[in-house]
Amino acid sequence: MSLPTSQYLATKDVAALFGVKSKTILEWEKDGKFPPATIIGKPKRWDTEIVDKHRQSLREQATRLSA
Secondary structure, eight states, X not given: OOOOSSSEEEHHHHHHHHTSOHHHHHHHHHHTSSXXXXXXXXXXXXXXXXXXXXXXXXXXXXXXXXO
16 A cells, blocks of 8 residues: 555554554554654644654564564
């Protein structure tokens, strides 16, 4: 799945990229397992570059662990 062109993603969009529920993303953020969100107005938003870097980091970890 490719990232949308907008600079920021809503929680539901980030959750869709990772195949989890929005609640899971918020829990991961709270537990320090996911980069912190930027708050724009009321909703939390994630910078697409930060989300993409986090996804790449997780892929690299998975690759190292499976080697």
